[in-house]
Amino acid sequence: MEKLRGACVIGQSGGPTSVINASALGAIETALDEECITKVYGMANGIKGLLEDRLYDLDQEDRDELHLLLHTPSSALGSCRYKLADPDKDDTDYKRILEIFKKYDIRYFFYNGGNDSMDTCNKISKFLLKHGYECRVMGIPKTIDNDLDMTDHCPGYGSAAKYVATTCMEVYRDAAVYGEGSVTVIEVMGRNAGWLTAASALASAQGCGPELIYLPEVPFDLEKFIRDIKEVLAVRKDVMVAVSEGIKDKDGVYISSYFTDTEKDKDAFGHIRMGGLAPNLASYAGARVDARVRGIEFSLLQRCAAHVGSENDVNESYSAGKEAVNAAVSGITDKMVGFERVYNDGVYECRTILVDLEKVANKEKKVPLEWINETGNGLLKPFIDYATPLIQGKNEYPTVNGLPRHANLKYVKPTV
């Protein structure tokens, strides 16, 4: 089969991770080296920038500088949280996308994001097909939330998990120095799936992590929370608790909403914006237990801490981007690159697979309930076995003046 000739465009979407640029790099480097891809464009701020005809000509970047994306956190091309309309109701955006594609002769579309982005890919692909415009559309996953379906795990999760576990170990040692009784409540990202909060159990498995872990998968009860803390305080002076930002009660009400009026603050997807659960839970517990209680929010740090990234995650993220281009060039379209885990003589190996976009779009994979303990406040061995390989290896980033040397791109506008 003859390879489809034309330009490619790659975009990043949703919340950044510390390795989303590694995936972008995998795609960009492979595309730059691919003969049938005539031009490599980047979308400024994802699909939003594409609609506004804001592209970057990535052929103009210095290859060595570009390669530093392997260790550069955040979304170097810029991101967006733009949601495309249902094309049956309003196809304005889709027509515009087709117009831009024609302008630049874009025949390959790579979109790097979470489940919303896979939905974006899916809709664009269907629209192009309907209008007889040949274009290969591939999704490249990313999310620290690890909640994409049909893949063993997601690029970005391993590094964020390594950050959470490493930092929990360090804070665990710090918080206990006075021996006078302390409760440290750590808030980790994760609205509906508790994967990242669960990563704190990797610290516990080393003897230096939370005694209590609460995920959104299990209904949360404030009274039980206090009882749980008191039970741990009865046997040791210092307690660490990890909570997902998205813990909910048995009626599905976010615990964070108990403390604030968050109904006001919704993002473009209608998600309630989170924040401040840790200090609020700390105040609540502080008034009810006999110990000093402190709340710590890992905030943005957990999703951009490339300095403690997982080498496995960096390499796998790169391979996901690379595979997206290779598959598209070989004629495949409408797929997301996923991961399959294999064990060779007991040694973990990660292989890329291709998954139908349709099957991934808008779905959320949660932590299996059978991996959570009976009392709903801790993780069991299957989770530890699952997550441990994902955090292996240090991301050995280059430095200058003792600080990370990130990629500084030129962001050249195309001359088309």
Place this chain on the structure above:
Amino acid sequence: MEKLRGACVIGQSGGPTSVINASALGAIETALDEECITKVYGMANGIKGLLEDRLYDLDQEDRDELHLLLHTPSSALGSCRYKLADPDKDDTDYKRILEIFKKYDIRYFFYNGGNDSMDTCNKISKFLLKHGYECRVMGIPKTIDNDLDMTDHCPGYGSAAKYVATTCMEVYRDAAVYGEGSVTVIEVMGRNAGWLTAASALASAQGCGPELIYLPEVPFDLEKFIRDIKEVLAVRKDVMVAVSEGIKDKDGVYISSYFTDTEKDKDAFGHIRMGGLAPNLASYAGARVDARVRGIEFSLLQRCAAHVGSENDVNESYSAGKEAVNAAVSGITDKMVGFERVYNDGVYECRTILVDLEKVANKEKKVPLEWINETGNGLLKPFIDYATPLIQGKNEYPTVNGLPRHANLKYVKPTV
């Protein structure tokens, strides 16, 4: 001169750092290898544990395990915030200390801490001298605040500074991805001296750090703060601000106190919301500027993040502990080990010096005003030149299962 024979005791005090154990290790390993030191004890929770006769027999620890202290954050022996009374008013504690010293034949006292700890050393030394009990007393500095006098810098500062600068760089890239306007307010530790907040300027020097930096050395004004942010927003979409927790207004009132103790600050359960200068400043600014404002508190993370420690800091901290023992054994007493900076052919070198305890106790060294810009919201080149050597080199810590391998001591009680 004949060397003084007897046991030694080492204690840690005040807030932990990621390298206070490196200093302890320098002292412990040197003492264990020193023939005239008959026994090496650790105080459980510093002077507080000493008063309660809670010691550890460090001769019983495995030497390889002990050596892992080089990369283990927090105070492995436990810490305290106990302040000794004025011996002229109440000498109870001092008598008890002398009693314990006699019980264990302690002839060497090493205390690892900040300026309060140097005061403790000084008072104990004078009391022992007055009572004719021969004992060498040496202070080993530590503080992420970098505010000890008579030393170029303090063990612990370099690693915390490296954490602050590295994390600022990462958050800087993360916060700007949407290109829709953002203000990120980062709160850094430092009640009276702004050294650690100033370290964020190292990130700015790399082009990825705060545009605005506020230290306690310069009176803070809320209206000017908003004007400053608006000025930066006029030239770029995303602004990063670093503030010391201890910023004060022209009357010396902590800015953090502006936001607490009001009815408004109570949550739905009637508890006053805890901490949070950063979120409070963020809310304040959010209502006054046209951008999304977010507050991030580095909290305990900045003082325990050994995973991004400075190699120079680790090595210098170790050398401070080692020098304390060597000096004491050679007959010196009543000193704190300090650092002197020398440049050999332009290459930074750090040498240990010995400083009178009296001259260090209870003093605070602040950031020189001539290192701060005229508008009071940024640092100048002399600070960058000062701080850069302190963050050099990566702390190459051992790992197990992808996570730091910290020292797990046995904490054996003495048989005396």
